Amino acid sequence: GAVVSQHPSWVICKSGTSVKIECRSLDFQATTMFWYRQFPKQSLMLMATSNEGSKATYEQGVEKDKFLINHASLTLSTLTVTSAHPEDSSFYICSAAQGTVYGYTFGSGTRLTVV
Amino acid sequence: GENVEQHPSTLSVQEGDSAVIKCTYSDSASNYFPWYKQELGKGPQLIIDIRSNVGEKKDQRIAVTLNKTAKHFSLHITETQPEDSAVYFCAASKATGNQFYFGTGTSLTVIP
Numbered sequence: 399g400a401v402v403s404q405h406p407s408w409v410i411c412k413s414g415t416s417v418k419i420e421c422r423s424l425d426f427q428a429t430t431m432f433w434y435r436q437f438p439k440q441s442l443m444l445m446a447t448s449n450e451g452s453k454a455t456y457e458q459g460v461e462k463d464k465f466l467i468n469h470a471s472l473t474l475s476t477l478t479v480t481s482a483h484p485e486d487s488s489f490y491i492c493s494a495a496q497g498t499v500y501g502y503t504f505g506s507g508t509r510l511t512v513v
Numbered sequence: 514g515e516n517v518e519q520h521p522s523t524l525s526v527q528e529g530d531s532a533v534i535k536c537t538y539s540d541s542a543s544n545y546f547p548w549y550k551q552e553l554g555k556g557p558q559l560i561i562d563i564r565s566n567v568g569e570k571k572d573q574r575i576a577v578t579l580n581k582t583a584k585h586f587s588l589h590i591t592e593t594q595p596e597d598s599a600v601y602f603c604a605a606s607k608a609t610g611n612q613f614y615f616g617t618g619t620s621l622t623v624i625p
Contacts, residue, residue, distance in 0.1 A: 404556070441615045491556050491557070506556045
């Protein structure tokens with residue numbers, strides 16, 4: 399079945415530094431990838447939709463200059479949290495869609511802690 | 514836009530009993546409804562889904578029902594086991610765009 403690999407699974411960084419999270423579709427080409435943020439005991443909040451070869455579409459309230467998304471190939475999307483602050487600490491999850499297939503696959507998530 | 518509500522937020526059942534989680538949605542154009550199971554520290558895993566042209570779907574101990582008129586759908590887990598303990602999310606999506614709108618989640622605890 400479809401597999402989405404997300405890396406790293408956890409990361410601790412200092413305030414002011416940038417962190418890059420990778421999302422890869424291992425056995426299919428993902429024309430669309432989604433990035434979610436999840437706070438403890440809360441639902442998934444869609445941050446942005448990235449389409450291969452074009453700019454990401456950000457949800458209202460998400461700072462595009464802070465959360466840089468790059469979807470340079472059909473198997474890789476990256477989320478870079480720039481100038482991270484403690485309030486950016488969260489669980490970030492990506493998912494990938496294969497063409498117009500309805501159901502898409504989630505990555506295993508990245509726990510970001512900013513100290 | 515779409516609004517998905519999910520109840521209950523927490524649910525405890527004895528092992529072997531059934532568990533039911535309910536969701537409602539607001540946008541009649543939504544036509545795909547997946548359910549995800551999320552274990553602590555992991556990403557959500559698709560457990561079952563249903564499309565709007567079907568009223569019920571079953572996969573072993575898990576079933577989902579959909580009432581398009583009332584705009585609600587439910588997850589049914591029978592013969593629950595401790596390993597069913599997790600957070601379950603419902604979601605709704607339209608045919609185009611593939612953007613999912615998630616419910617708020619249900620924390621299910623199965624007591625041995």
